[in-house]
Amino acid sequence: xxxxxxxxxxxxxxxxxxxxxxxxxxxxxxxxxxxxxxxxxxxxxxxxxxxxxxxxxxxxxxxxxxxxxxxxxxxxxxxxxxxxxxxxxxxxxxxxxxxxxxxxxxxxxxxxxxxxxxxxxxxxxxxxxxxxxxxxxxxxxxxxxxxxxxxxxxxxxxxxxxxxxxxxxxxxxxxxxxxxxxxxxxxxxxxxxxxxxxxxxxxxxxxxxxxxxxxxxxxxxxxxxxxxxxxxxxxxxxxxxxxxxxxxxxxxxx
Ligand SMILES: NC(=O)c1ccc[n+]([C@@H]2O[C@H](COP(=O)([O-])OP(=O)(O)OC[C@H]3O[C@@H](n4cnc5c(N)ncnc54)[C@H](O)[C@@H]3O)[C@@H](O)[C@H]2O)c1
Numbered sequence: 049x050x051x052x053x054x055x056x057x058x059x060x061x062x063x064x065x066x067x068x069x070x071x072x073x074x075x076x077x078x079x080x081x082x083x084x085x086x087x088x089x090x091x092x093x094x095x096x097x098x099x100x101x102x103x104x105x106x107x108x109x110x111x112x113x114x115x116x117x118x119x120x121x122x123x124x125x126x127x128x129x130x131x132x133x134x135x136x137x138x139x140x141x142x143x144x145x146x147x148x149x150x151x152x153x154x155x156x157x158x159x160x161x162x163x164x165x166x167x168x169x170x171x172x173x174x175x176x177x178x179x180x181x182x183x184x185x186x187x188x189x190x191x192x193x194x195x196x197x198x199x200x201x202x203x204x205x206x207x208x209x210x211x212x213x214x215x216x217x218x219x220x221x222x223x224x225x226x227x228x229x230x231x232x233x234x235x236x237x238x239x240x241x242x243x244x245x246x247x248x249x250x251x252x253x254x255x256x257x258x259x260x261x262x263x264x265x266x267x268x269x270x271x272x273x274x275x276x277x278x279x280x281x282x283x284x285x286x287x288x289x290x291x292x293x294x295x296x297x298x299x300x301x302x
Contacts, residue, residue, distance in 0.1 A: 054187065054282025057082035060132035061280065062125070064115050064172060065142030067094035069241030070191065072101075073269035074139055074276050079105045081277060086128035086135070088113040088121075089142065107131070115142045115168030116160070125175035134183050137280045138176045140169040140213075141191040145243050147202045158205045165209035166216065173220055173231070181227045188224075188231040189279045190217050191272075194295055196235065202247075214291055221289030230288040232279045237295025239267035262297030 055061070061078055065071035066087035075087055079102035087102070089095035092112025099110035109131045111124035128135060143165045148157055169190050180186025195203060196210035214233055221231040238244055238261075244253055257266035275294045278284050293299045 054285055055081070055083060055137060055277070055280040058084060059136035060084040060086060060128065060134065061137035061139065062086045062088065062128060062135055062172065062176060063139045063141060064088045064113070064168070065191075066098050066110070067091040068098075069243065070236065070239060070269045070272050071139075071141040072098045073273050074141060075099075075102055077270070077273035077277060078139075078280075079108070082106060083137070084108070084132050086111070086124070086132070088115065088124050090114045114164075115140075115172060116163035118167075118171045118174075121168075121171040121175050129179060134179055135176050136180075136183075136186055138172055138186075138188045139191070139276055139280075140172045140188070142168055143191065143193075143209075143243070145203060145206045145246075147247050148205075149202050150204045153205055161205040162209050162212070165206065166212040169213050170216060173216075177224060177227075177229065180224075180229045184228040186224075186227075186229040187280045187284075188217075188220065188229065189276050190231070190233045192217075192233045192235050192291060194235055194237050194293065194298060197299070217291070218289045225288055230279075230284070232284070232287055232289065233291040234272060234275050234279070235291050235293040235295065235299075236272055237261065237267055237293070237298040239269060239272065241269060257296070260298065261295070265296060267294065267296060 061083045066075045067089035084107040087110040099108040113124040192213045193210040195207040
């Protein structure tokens with residue numbers, strides 16, 4: 049099987065890390081496209097706020113979920129399946145990036161970053177795939193990072209977790225292809241959210257954008273939404289195991 053039918057109005061999509069930033073922008077965009085939504089985030093209150101912003105356009109359920117906890121993921125998936133019957137799409141976006149050099153980073157930090165970013169992505173895929181296999185259709189979009197390809201100082205755990213996501217997505221795509229399920233990655237560049245702003249001022253990020261990004265600016269969360277919608281759609285029906293960089297051209301050396 050080489051293609052599956054893409055996102056249709058009323059299809060249900062899980063978005064993790066939906067409380068703020070890129071995940072919130074993705075949720076709002078998918079709501080505008082008519083998807084029903086299951087929104088998950090460890091920050092239950094802010095996730096409820098995103099759900100309220102989407103509701104009115106579409107049906108939405110939301111859960112406070114730590115994606116690194118497989119039981120919590122299973123429970124949230126059960127609630128989503130009960131609400132919507134079946135789940136067509138998954139956008140695994142939840143992620144953390146605590147800064148620490150390799151020599152300072154503790155085993156706990158490594159376990160937490162790999163647990164949330166990589167295992168969280170694995171657990172969400174494990175939750176949604178059985179239903180997608182039964183339905184013989186589904187699309188998964190995992191949010192990686194340019195650091196997966198380039199490495200980063202003060203974030204080896206993060207870069208390794210994101211490289212793991214790129215690699216996991218290829219294996220997932222291979223295992224699921226015959227079931228009509230596609231899995232791809234988005235590779236964002238520097239995007240104006242709480243994550244890079246924990247380590248740099250907005251002015252520093254904007255100066256970086258002008259200096260090294262060919263399109264002359266850092267990204268906004270809304271810059272990512274079109275590529276996610278594309279990968280969920282029938283237009284990407286012959287794409288699986290791939291990574292799309294959405295970064296203003298930053299992957300190229302100017
Ligand atoms: N902003 C960037 O420059 C950038 C660049 C490359 C990749 N990314 C990736 O994009 C994704 C979204 O990040 P963002 O920039 O919007 O950052 P953000 O910090 O604004 O949002 C991350 C969201 O994930 C949630 N989250 C954290 N741990 C969780 C857990 N254990 N379980 C469930 N939810 C959890 C947070 O509560 C938050 O709502 C992340 O995977 C991040 O690594 C961001």
